[in-house]
Amino acid sequence: MSAKPKDELPGFARRVAETKQELWKAYEKLGQACTEAGPLTGTVLHCVKLALAIGGGSEGAVHSHARRARAAGVAPEAIRHVAYLAVTTLGFPRAVAALTWIEDVLSPSSDA
Secondary structure (H helix, E strand, C coil): CCCCCHHHCCHHHHHHHHHCHHHHHHHHHHHHHHHHCCCCCHHHHHHHHHHHHHHHCCHHHHHHHHHHHHHCCCCHHHHHHHHHHHHHHHCHHHHHHHHHHHHHHHCCCCCC
16 A cells, blocks of 8 residues: 555645655655555555544545545445444544545545
């Protein structure tokens, strides 16, 4: 799992990647090293990254990791399940917020 190509990044992130190329390369390298630091792979890795984004309360990160999980073949119900699991740990409001962000990505008319 690696960072997105520069041309797929949203607004300001793309600008940073284009104007600070060495910083972007270092960020990508760190992301790859984190991915390779342990045994998690595939669906589990994507679900953990999504859970971390939900826990951090970052709409952009939830969008990004839901999108990446879906692209990697993670089933929509598995992606939603990650948000359901947040109910007892993070609270119902955080879980519902995460579900709305996930639906931004999973809904057919999504442009998130």
